[in-house]
Amino acid sequence: MKLFKQLLVAPAALGLLAPIAAGATEVNVAGVSDYANVSADAVAVDQVTSITQFSDVYPTDWAYQALSNLIERYGCVAGYPNGTYRGNRAMTRFEAAALLNACLDRVTEVTDELKRLMKEFEKELAIVKGRVDGLEARVGELEATQFSTTTKLKGKVDMVLGGISYGGDDGNAVNHGLGEGDKYVGQDAVTFNYTAQFDLNTSFTGKDLLYTRIKTGNFSKNFYGGDGNGQSDLADLSVGNSNGGTLKVDKIWYQFPIGSSFTAYVGPRIESYYMLGSTPSVYRQILKQFKLGGYYGAYGASTSAGAGLAWRQQKDNFSDPRFTVSTSYNASEGDHSCVRGKSCGGIGTNESSARWLTQIAYGSPQWNISAAYQYAQEGGFKGYGTPSGEKNAYWTGTGYSTTSYDSVNSVALRAWWQPTESGWMPSISAGWGLSSFSSNDDLTGAAGDASSTSQSWFVGLNWKDAFMKGNLLGAAIAQSHFTTQIEGSEYPDDGNYSMELYYQFQVTDNISVTPTIFYLSRPYGQLTGTSDKWGGKGAESFNMFGYLVQTTFRF
Incomplete structure (x- = not known):
């Protein structure tokens, strides 16, 4: 054998x-x-x-x-x-x-x-078998009750407890549409408000995105909205929403890739900054005016019907610097058509109240610099500070003038840097902007066109893991749009400083608590003026001090 x-x-x-x-x-x-x-x-x-x-x-x-x-x-x-x-x-x-x-x-x-x-x-095999059986049961239950095979739902609720105090020569009687002796909104009152937001992210190919945001809230003039002259606008909170508790579609658009370098965007409610090739700022703001390194001028509010295209240079190494170029169009009147007896809106018309924004940027995940240009039709410019909204308000030397503009040209420069590891060095975001207004109305009463110029600047700092891992310390200072030149006038008399300081406690992965204080030195800008400009009804100085605790729940 x-x-x-x-x-x-x-x-x-x-x-x-x-x-x-x-x-x-x-x-x-x-x-x-x-x-x-x-x-x-x-x-x-x-x-x-x-x-x-x-x-x-x-x-x-x-x-x-x-x-x-x-x-x-x-x-x-x-x-x-x-x-x-x-x-x-x-x-x-x-x-x-x-x-x-x-x-x-x-x-x-x-x-x-x-x-x-x-x-x-x-024994170990029996435990593993039990776990597998349990997982199979849970997977079966999830499959039977899943919301959608293509859509993911994310939610966020912000609760804000806080108030605003007013100071200056006379915090009760600056006459900007208020009767003599009327009080400013929220004077020394503490309010408790909320905003609830639900994000639906839908993908059909794995590379595209249909984004729908549903939002509601009960913020009022204390921390949202204003009296029409910019006072409460500068105190707007980034999380504020004034839908009165009614759920509304806040954003909805569709984006899809074109090749490996281009992304196209189109939607009936989309904001221009969603279509940018690069973010202009990494500062996490509390006041909305600090958003994007200054939420005014070229980067002002623009939610409306729009479309855009972004190009991103492709690099083998993700950390390598690269160029991005993006352009977008938004029409504030894009969801309205002609009505008898009224002017037309629509897309691509002289009454569209449209904005065209183009950005060029260069940078890496650690730093970035960008330049942007925006052209806005009448009614298209949105911003914080003075002038604000659809009209320019100026003291002409002899009286108060509210003047409509015909068009606005805005430029914005932004830069930011953030450390690779958290420590005593903060991330730094900075911005500067300039807007030139053209108007057929003359501010001084003389014949001919009139124009004006406004500028803005911003600096924001964030310390990650400040004092404790997961927490965030933030501080910012800025001048929102303030008038620097008025054709035919020697009285721009403007300027308004805004500051905020906050500390975000990350209680759990999904809950954070953020105490905040902020100060607005001259929220009315040139409209504050001296008492003789208002016939004895005005105040020579005026300021606002805000305090709040914001609690955020993510799910």
């Missing part, structure tokens, strides 16, 4: 390596002769561990890979004492029985080892 134990071949290769002799009595005489010629003291080779130990097996042989797998994986193949395999030699039934028995011995060894391991880890 020693001969047969030295010649072992796996059962799976029997049909491939050599044909079995047709009859039980057939014997390979040459093979028996070979073994007969081997001396009695010849030593058989050990079980082979590599196919290269066979001198007569070559890579060109048709069963080379099968034999190699049997040797390396299963270890049940041996050769003749002289180091040969003799793959073309016929096999007797006795030889087949011997090699089959050898491979079955190996299988038995593996089976016994598996049984031992299964018994040793019986």
